[in-house]
Amino acid sequence: MKIQEKYILRCIELGKNGLGTTAPNPMVGCVITAGERIIGEGFTSPYGGPHAEVNAIHSVSHPELLKEATLYVSLEPCAHHGKTPPCTDLIIGSGIPRVVIGIKDPHSKVAGKGIAKLKAAGVEVVCPVLERECREHHKRFLTFMEKKRPYVILKWAESADGFIAPEKELREGEPEPFWISDRYSRQLVHQWRTEEQAILVGTTTAVEDNPRLTPRHWAGKAPLRVVVDRQLKIPQEYHLYDGTAPTVFLTETNQLPEPREGIHYEKIDFSGNLALQVCERLHELEVQSVIVEGGRKTLCSFIKAGFWDEARIFTGRFPLKNGLKSPEIEGKEVSRTKIGGDLLRILEND
Numbered sequence: 001m002k003i004q005e006k007y008i009l010r011c012i013e014l015g016k017n018g019l020g021t022t023a024p025n026p027m028v029g030c031v032i033t034a035g036e037r038i039i040g041e042g043f044t045s046p047y048g049g050p051h052a053e054v055n056a057i058h059s060v061s062h063p064e065l066l067k068e069a070t071l072y073v074s075l076e077p078c079a080h081h082g083k084t085p086p087c088t089d090l091i092i093g094s095g096i097p098r099v100v101i102g103i104k105d106p107h108s109k110v111a112g113k114g115i116a117k118l119k120a121a122g123v124e125v126v127c128p129v130l131e132r133e134c135r136e137h138h139k140r141f142l143t144f145m146e147k148k149r150p151y152v153i154l155k156w157a158e159s160a161d162g163f164i165a166p167e168k169e170l171r172e173g174e175p176e177p178f179w180i181s182d183r184y185s186r187q188l189v190h191q192w193r194t195e196e197q198a199i200l201v202g203t204t205t206a207v208e209d210n211p212r213l214t215p216r217h218w219a220g221k222a223p224l225r226v227v228v229d230r231q232l233k234i235p236q237e238y239h240l241y242d243g244t245a246p247t248v249f250l251t252e253t254n255q256l257p258e259p260r261e262g263i264h265y266e267k268i269d270f271s272g273n274l275a276l277q278v279c280e281r282l283h284e285l286e287v288q289s290v291i292v293e294g295g296r297k298t299l300c301s302f303i304k305a306g307f308w309d310e311a312r313i314f315t316g317r318f319p320l321k322n323g324l325k326s327p328e329i330e331g332k333e334v335s336r337t338k339i340g341g342d343l344l345r346i347l348e349n350d
């Protein structure tokens with residue numbers, strides 16, 4: 001079979017339309033070709049809706065062409081009944097003779113069963129194709145399945161001389177964030193918040209900044225707010241208790257306040273490795289990705305445990321001369337971009 005890698009790249013582009021809405025489902029893309037023409041395309045609908053293959057097959061306006069078509073898909077089609085029926089059944093039923101798959105699905109309910117089912121029905125299958133690109137695209141889902149923890153994105157803003165917060169004297173008055181990065185970076189951060197399932201901060205950040213942690217400057221879904229609060233010292237009149245987004249407090253205390261809508265408490269063990277405890281609990285809660293937005297102690301506990309995948313670091317234009325040092329981190333720098341007056345570096349944990 002002649003495989004056209006460009007159609008798998010197109011699947012990846014299509015799949016990106018599902019960023020932030022499909023989880024815990026993967027954001028799959030699918031292209032159907034007949035000869036040299038694309039006759040159908042689709043991507044995963046928001047969670048609970050049809051999968052990419054179903055949307056692509058239903059987008060074909062001349063279904064008789066399916067008998068000679070090739071279906072390209074970034075991830076192995078499912079073979080099990082989940083919230084929707086198996087995609088393999090629809091592919092086989094529609095008479096598509098060839099399927100080109102980016103990568104196998106590690107989900108225990110699929111893991112090769114989709115490919116086996118297609119082959120058993122006489123469908124010609126090719127897999128993997130552009131494996132590196134498909135793994136990068138499906139990194140959140142794959143990390144969750146393979147490492148049994150969410151994909152972890154560390155994020156902070158540091159001054160030109162490497163501080164993430166000024167000295168206490170500069171922060172008199174109401175608790176609120178001290179802005180180091182500029183408004184363009186802030187908008188980008190709000191976009192990122194809509195792309196991940198959860199956002200996490202440490203106790204001191206919650207107490208000193210009274211953050212909202214919502215994506216107010218970008219349209220999209222607010223992530224689950226997760227706050228480390230061992231002894232529940234964050235005042236209940238703070239924004240994290242305002243009910244504007246579901247919020248989980250990770251605590252060790254049994255004395256929980258009166259229940260409030262959207263506010264949940266999860267007990268974790270604070271005696272050991274915090275990052276490990278957090279990752280295990282988020283895995284149980286089916287959270288596939290989390291942005292850790294500080295502060296220093298919290299970021300350092302994830303770095304020390306090696307539980308991070310990306311670090312997104314803004315460097316502002318101005319020095320602070322003193323204050324709280326930014327975390328020390330080693331990783332492979334994959335990009336450097338100017339965002340307004342700031343420099344954004346992205347590191348990967350290699």
Ligand SMILES: NC(=O)C1=CN([C@@H]2O[C@H](COP(=O)(O)OP(=O)(O)OC[C@H]3O[C@@H](n4cnc5c(N)ncnc54)[C@H](OP(=O)(O)O)[C@@H]3O)[C@@H](O)[C@H]2O)C=CC1
Nearest residue numbers: 156157164165202203204205230274294295296297298301
């Ligand atoms: N520029 C930026 O991008 C950002 C700056 N900041 C700034 O950073 C400052 C806060 O940073 P920092 O003081 O390091 O505090 P953190 O926000 O990281 O919170 C640390 C606290 O969380 C609790 N905690 C319990 N166990 C652990 C553990 N194992 N690891 C980490 N924390 C644990 C502790 O509180 P307890 O003892 O009560 O249990 C600890 O003191 C603030 O001034 C904030 O404004 C914050 C975020 C981003």
Ligand SMILES: Nc1c(N[C@@H]2O[C@H](COP(=O)(O)O)[C@@H](O)[C@H]2O)[nH]c(=O)[nH]c1=O
Nearest residue numbers: 157178179180181209211212213214293
């Ligand atoms: N100071 C600082 C950041 N601070 C982070 O943003 C949180 C505030 O979020 P919100 O209340 O939703 O606006 C704050 O608690 C901390 O986690 N972020 C940045 O991109 N740049 C900055 O200079």
Ligand SMILES: [Zn+2]
Nearest residue numbers: 051077078087
């Ligand atoms: Zn499916």
